Amino acid sequence: MSDDGYTRITLRIPTPLDEKLNVAARVTSKSKNAEIIQRLEQSFLDDDEASRAKILAPLQMIVPPADYKPLIRLLAAELSDALNERVFLGRSPSKQRDSIEEETPPEAQPPSKNS
Structure with a gap:
C-alpha cells in the first residue's frame, strides 16, 4: 500500500x-x-x-416488519442489562449486588430468597 x-x-x-x-x-x-x-x-x-x-x-x-424497531430496542435493552450484570464499573456481579444493597435502604430492598 x-x-x-x-x-x-x-x-x-x-x-x-x-x-x-x-x-x-x-x-x-x-x-x-x-x-x-x-x-x-x-x-x-x-x-x-x-x-x-x-x-x-x-x-x-x-414478527411483522413494523414490530422490528420495538423488538430491536427490547433486545438491545436486554443485552445491555445482561452486560451490566456481568460487568458493573469493573466489579464482579457479586460485588455489584453487595454495593447496591449497601446503597439501598432496607425498606426498598427486594425480599431475600431465604425469607
Whole structure:
C-alpha cells in the first residue's frame, strides 16, 4: 500500500467488460477506476444485505416488519442489562449486588430468597 491509502494492482478483464466499464464511467462522469471501486464496494454491501435478509427471513415469518424497531430496542435493552450484570464499573456481579444493597435502604430492598 502506498502513502495515499491505495494499493496499485494490475487487472486483466475481458474486453466486453472493459467496454461496459468505460460506458458506465462516462455515463456517471467518473473515472474508470472510481467506477470499478464503487461497483466493488456495492457488491460487498449487497453481500451484507443478503446476509442480513437471510438472517431476518425466519424472523419475518414470526414478527411483522413494523414490530422490528420495538423488538430491536427490547433486545438491545436486554443485552445491555445482561452486560451490566456481568460487568458493573469493573466489579464482579457479586460485588455489584453487595454495593447496591449497601446503597439501598432496607425498606426498598427486594425480599431475600431465604425469607
